[in-house]
Amino acid sequence: MRVVDNGDEGRPKRADARRNEKTLLDAAAAVFVTSGVDAPVRDIAAKAGVGMGTIYRHFPTRADLIIAVYRHQVEACAEAGPALLAASASPHAALAQWIDLFVDFLVTKHGLAGVLQQDNAGFDTLHAYFLDRLVPVCTQLLDAAAAAGEIRSDLQAYELMRGVGNLCIGAETDSRYDARRLVELLIAGLRR
Secondary structure: OOOOOOOOOOOOOOOHHHHHHHHHHHHHHHHHHHHHHOOOOHHHHHHHHHHHHHHHOOOOOHHHHHHHHHHHHHHHHHHHHHHHHHHHHHHHHHHHHHHHHHHHHHHHHOHHHHHOOOOHHHHHHHHHHHHHHHHHHHHHHHHHHOOOOOOOOOHHHHHHHHHHHHHHHHHOOOOOOOOHHHHHHHHHHHHH
């Protein structure tokens, strides 16, 4: 996996630079959801309200952009778990909302494997990062819902995440297949 050297390694980014990068990554993720990871850079630039040069300055290759979106979404998913648990009406509601975000993430990452297929070590590193960040969050949500008596207590986070992932496979090739509906049924089925 290639790492972009922007010359300010070790120095924290300014607040406006972090906001701009977040806006750009959010726009890229939204475009990837609707058009896939091969979407034209001009579409991402238009969605972010920036010039194409800005994207290329931050992310010289498509793979750099895809990896950054992937990491950005993993972090957003990881941060959302505790926030949803604190703000939702119930732990089960927090779990359902988090799984919905997880589905968005899974839809966005379609095509990542194809982009990185030449770099197995890079893909393995990203997958390990994904598991390290998200399995504990899902575990926290499952444990809270089980402790509240809302769901069965014999399910492991990895199993649930793998099941959700499997339900999302193929959704992009069959317009009649509604992965989100099936995931909603799965989450509803966890109830006691």
